Amino acid sequence: xxxxQVSITPxxxxxxxISHYVAACHEILxxxxxxxxQLTPMGTIIExxxxxxxxxxxxMHEAPFAKGAVRVSTLxxxxxxxxKLATMEAKVRAVxxxx
Amino acid sequence: xxxxQVSITPxxxxxxxISHYVAACHEILxxxxxxxxQLTPMGTIIExxxxxxxxxxxxMHEAPFAKGAVRVSTLxxxxxxxxKLATMEAKVRAVxxxx
Amino acid sequence: xxxxQVSITPxxxxxxxISHYVAACHEILxxxxxxxxQLTPMGTIIExxxxxxxxxxxxMHEAPFAKGAVRVSTLxxxxxxxxKLATMEAKVRAVxxxx
Amino acid sequence: xxxxQVSITPxxxxxxxISHYVAACHEILxxxxxxxxQLTPMGTIIExxxxxxxxxxxxMHEAPFAKGAVRVSTLxxxxxxxxKLATMEAKVRAVxxxx
Numbered sequence: 001x002x003x004x005q006v007s008i009t010p011x012x013x014x015x016x017x018i019s020h021y022v023a024a025c026h027e028i029l030x031x032x033x034x035x036x037x038q039l040t041p042m043g044t045i046i047e048x049x050x051x052x053x054x055x056x057x058x059x060m061h062e063a064p065f066a067k068g069a070v071r072v073s074t075l076x077x078x079x080x081x082x083x084k085l086a087t088m089e090a091k092v093r094a095v096x097x098x099x
Numbered sequence: 100x101x102x103x104q105v106s107i108t109p110x111x112x113x114x115x116x117i118s119h120y121v122a123a124c125h126e127i128l129x130x131x132x133x134x135x136x137q138l139t140p141m142g143t144i145i146e147x148x149x150x151x152x153x154x155x156x157x158x159m160h161e162a163p164f165a166k167g168a169v170r171v172s173t174l175x176x177x178x179x180x181x182x183k184l185a186t187m188e189a190k191v192r193a194v195x196x197x198x
Numbered sequence: 199x200x201x202x203q204v205s206i207t208p209x210x211x212x213x214x215x216i217s218h219y220v221a222a223c224h225e226i227l228x229x230x231x232x233x234x235x236q237l238t239p240m241g242t243i244i245e246x247x248x249x250x251x252x253x254x255x256x257x258m259h260e261a262p263f264a265k266g267a268v269r270v271s272t273l274x275x276x277x278x279x280x281x282k283l284a285t286m287e288a289k290v291r292a293v294x295x296x297x
Numbered sequence: 298x299x300x301x302q303v304s305i306t307p308x309x310x311x312x313x314x315i316s317h318y319v320a321a322c323h324e325i326l327x328x329x330x331x332x333x334x335q336l337t338p339m340g341t342i343i344e345x346x347x348x349x350x351x352x353x354x355x356x357m358h359e360a361p362f363a364k365g366a367v368r369v370s371t372l373x374x375x376x377x378x379x380x381k382l383a384t385m386e387a388k389v390r391a392v393x394x395x396x
Contacts, residue, residue, distance in 0.1 A: 005141040007176075009370060011279075011306065012313030016182055016368035019190075023197035030198075039194060040139045041146075041187035042104040042176060051256065058252060061276065070281040071313035073306060075176070075372065076274040077106075077141060078259065081209075083115055083268040088140035091118075095138060098122035099129075108209065108271060110378075115210030115269035153355060157348065160375065169380040170214035172207060174273065175373040177358065180308075182367040203339040205374075214380055217388075221395035228396075237392060238337045239385035240302040240374060245338075273374070275304075275339060281313055286338035289316075293336060296320035297327075 002050040002080040003088055006057050007043030010069035024063040032056050038088060043075070047088050050080055101149040101179040102187055105156050106142035109168035123162040131155050137187060142174070146187050149179055200248040200278040201286055204255050205241035208267035222261040230254050236286060241273070245286050248278055299347040299377040300385055303354050304340035307366035321360040329353050335385060340372070344385050347377055 035048030134147030163171045233246030262270045332345030
């Protein structure tokens with residue numbers, strides 16, 4: 001189980017608003033109930049089997065091209081911890097519990 | 100007003116659990132009510148005047164050193180939009196409204 | 199053809215020097231002559247078929263675990279342009295030619 | 298002394314080629330000989346006093362707006378090591394020496 005943040009940005013689309021491209025990426029993600037996810041103002045965080053998460057991200061990365069973008073910049077950050085089960089919820093709680 | 104994600108990671112601390120370092124960074128942030136923020140499983144998202152946010156992040160980046168770390172890796176992603184007021188809440192809503 | 203930067207960082211290893219982990223990742227990469235790459239002070243940049251590059255990065259990400267790390271943070275940035283052939287060399291030249 | 302990678306990307310400019318914006322950022326950087334830098338296909342790596350480097354990056358981030366962009370995405374990765382002098386050159390050599 002890994003926790004992975006992804007943000008997918010089309011470049012050169014002629015409009016600084018890109019939320020419909022982001023929504024197209026999300027539609028792909030919503031078709032994969034085998035992973036948990038959370039939408040944030042700076043990207044989407046996905047929790048699940050790493051290989052599976054990377055496969056889904058590869059599909060999400062195609063979505064802006066399908067909507068007409070010709071250049072896409074995708075940032076992926078993987079946090080992969082194998083000494084204990086890490087979850088999105090536990091990571092946030094570990095910090096908040098210290099206040 | 101910019102929206103900025105930051106994640107601060109000490110390297111080589113001898114323990115894969117680093118939430119007490121993250122909490123030390125957050126203590127700095129909590130001392131600055133002039134910015135809004137949101138803790139996520141993969142970093143903290145801050146909304147505010149860009150110069151002010153970068154100053155606060157520079158202070159947060161020092162916190163792990165103050166707790167004994169000797170190497171710190173900090174990732175900062177700035178989304179700075181000037182044609183309209185962008186907020187953390189509006190960015191998420193713009194995507195969610197499409198479902 | 200995409201251009202992809204990757205940096206792979208073990209967390210909690212007890213020593214701030216991590217170059218032998220990075221070298222283990224590179225050994226994997228050097229076994230894949232179907233992609234071009236360039237080592238920089240802040241990561242490795244790989245040029246090639248995107249699906250193939252992501253497969254290789256997934257293998258590289260395993261290398262620190264094989265050397266004993268229990269937590270690995272991996273940052274991947276994809277620049278995927280499909281309106282023309284983009285290469286590492288051409289991207290640098292496009293900027294340098296303006297001086 | 299820190300080593301910092303920055304990449305600055307205008308969003309919504311109407312053209313997937315953005316190297317003239319990148320060149321405008323570089324013009325700022327070239328006016329600051331107190332830091333060392335290296336242009337790579339995926340960003341610019343800067344070595345110098347961290348506070349100074351962040352000031353220069355804040356100026357670079359303004360350059361695309363000055364050229365007409367209304368939204369700019371800037372990614373900054375700081376590697377700050379204080380137990381020994383880290384340089385761009387030494388980081389690459391530490392990996393290459395293992396082959």
